[in-house]
Amino acid sequence: MKYRGYSDFSHGQTDRIGVLVTNLGTPDAPDTPSLRRYLKEFLADPRVVEVPRALWWLILNGVILRIRPKRSAAAYKTVWTEQGSPLLFHTQEQAKQLQKSLAEEYGDDVVVRFAMRYGSPAMSDVIDEMLQSGVRKLVLFPLYPQYSGATSGSTFDALAQEFMQRRWLPDFRFISHYHDDAGYIDACAQQIESFWQQHGRPQKLIFSYHGVPKKYLTQGDPYHCECHKTSRLIAERLDLGKDDYLTTFQSRFGREEWLQPYTDETLKALPDAGVKNVQVFCPGFSADCLETIEEIGEENREYFAEAGGEHYAYIPALNSTVEHINALTAIVKRELQGWSLDHDETARQRRAAARQQHYGELNNPDEST
Numbered sequence: 310m311k312y313r314g315y316s317d318f319s320h321g322q323t324d325r326i327g328v329l330v331t332n333l334g335t336p337d338a339p340d341t342p343s344l345r346r347y348l349k350e351f352l353a354d355p356r357v358v359e360v361p362r363a364l365w366w367l368i369l370n371g372v373i374l375r376i377r378p379k380r381s382a383a384a385y386k387t388v389w390t391e392q393g394s395p396l397l398f399h400t401q402e403q404a405k406q407l408q409k410s411l412a413e414e415y416g417d418d419v420v421v422r423f424a425m426r427y428g429s430p431a432m433s434d435v436i437d438e439m440l441q442s443g444v445r446k447l448v449l450f451p452l453y454p455q456y457s458g459a460t461s462g463s464t465f466d467a468l469a470q471e472f473m474q475r476r477w478l479p480d481f482r483f484i485s486h487y488h489d490d491a492g493y494i495d496a497c498a499q500q501i502e503s504f505w506q507q508h509g510r511p512q513k514l515i516f517s518y519h520g521v522p523k524k525y526l527t528q529g530d531p532y533h534c535e536c537h538k539t540s541r542l543i544a545e546r547l548d549l550g551k552d553d554y555l556t557t558f559q560s561r562f563g564r565e566e567w568l569q570p571y572t573d574e575t576l577k578a579l580p581d582a583g584v585k586n587v588q589v590f591c592p593g594f595s596a597d598c599l600e601t602i603e604e605i606g607e608e609n610r611e612y613f614a615e616a617g618g619e620h621y622a623y624i625p626a627l628n629s630t631v632e633h634i635n636a637l638t639a640i641v642k643r644e645l646q647g648w649s650l651d652h653d654e655t656a657r658q659r660r661a662a663a664r665q666q667h668y669g670e671l672n673n674p675d676e677s678t
């Protein structure tokens with residue numbers, strides 16, 4: 310059979326709304342074989358690396374996957390916890406809190422699940438489980454505030470791929486970005502303010518975002534502009550002047566030019582320009598992960614100190630703060646508008662029974678409800 314379907318479908322079952330929260334993905338363990346598997350899947354995605362396929366296959370398999378897995382495994386070891394990868398447990402907790410928060414209004418009509426674009430839990434497995442539980446309307450919610458084809462676009466590709474193999478498609482909604490959402494901006498501002506209450510203000514606040522190759526910007530990807538807009542909105546909310554903050558891009562990969570200014574080079578240059586007290590916040594990372602804990606929390610701290618910097622602090626990502634969960638809840642609720650949810654349990658059961666009887670009489674199990 311080419312298209313997957315369900316042979317045990319029952320016409321009486323209640324339709325549910327599913328919210329699939331996703332993030333990038335992370336290796337299963339901080340060791341070389343797990344990193345090789347993870348990086349192979351991630352870096353083979355043509356949305357992530359836009360190099361002609363045959364050439365990239367040779368570079369990826371011949372060079373990168375021979376060197377990088379060992380190096381990255383060592384870095385992952387430094388952030389690994391008893392609960393596993395930070396990105397995994399933060400995303401799991403975010404989904405749990407979002408489910409709880411949406412249940413206050415929708416009860417169990419809305420199911421929230423999380424999956425990873427690469428690695429596990431795989432989107433395919435989670436989508437299958439959601440459909441089995443009666444989800445007929447599906448919201449895809451990648452936790453990337455700023456849209457890029459390499460991240461949000463690729464997550465949509467994975468969803469489309471999955472449903473190309475299925476017989477019966479649900480209704481869909483796709484939250485492609487939320488970089489200027491008022492609740493999200495407020496959550497970022499409150500995270501920074503509460504850090505200031507404990508540690509004081511810096512001379513300069515650095516907003517560091519994950520980079521992408523510069524050519525994605527010149528070819529029409531809105532990511533760069535959305536990052537700048539997020540920074541501006543947070544700065545306005547905090548009453549910062551133009552000289553009080555900077556937007557930079559981190560995690561460069563490969564030899565080509567990426568979005569500038571680079572976070573590491575900026576931090577190396579700031580002390581000479583008289584800036585010796587900085588704090589770094591990463592609005593584009595909805596959860597702390599290798600790229601924030603190790604790269605910003607450790608590696609860049611050293612660059613800054615070596616260059617003569619005196620005070621350096623990393624402000625944690627939004628993770629599962631109440632403000633963040635409230636913002637995510639409001640974004641989902643806005644997306645759900647127009648999708649009728651039947652709150653009247655008795656009426657719903659009566660209709661389901663009537664439908665079952667109707668289709669039983671028709672003896673036509675393929676008829677849709």
Ligand SMILES: C=CC1=C(C)c2cc3[nH]c(cc4nc(cc5[nH]c(cc1n2)c(C)c5CCC(=O)O)C(CCC(=O)O)=C4C)c(C)c3C=C
Pocket residue numbers: 333334335336356357358377381394396453457459460519520521522560562593594597598599600
């Ligand atoms: C938040 C947005 C992200 C964008 C945009 C992004 C683009 C991008 N990333 C790579 C290569 C790597 N990224 C890696 C880790 C990583 N990247 C993001 C997010 C974005 N990436 C996150 C959240 C993480 C951390 C995952 C974790 O497990 O904690 C890595 C793996 C780590 C390593 O080996 O250094 C690579 C590689 C490219 C090429 C790219 C844009 C084209």
Ligand SMILES: [Fe+2]
Pocket residue numbers: 519560
């Ligand atoms: Fe990345």
Ligand SMILES: [Fe+2]
Pocket residue numbers: 533534535537
């Ligand atoms: Fe721009």
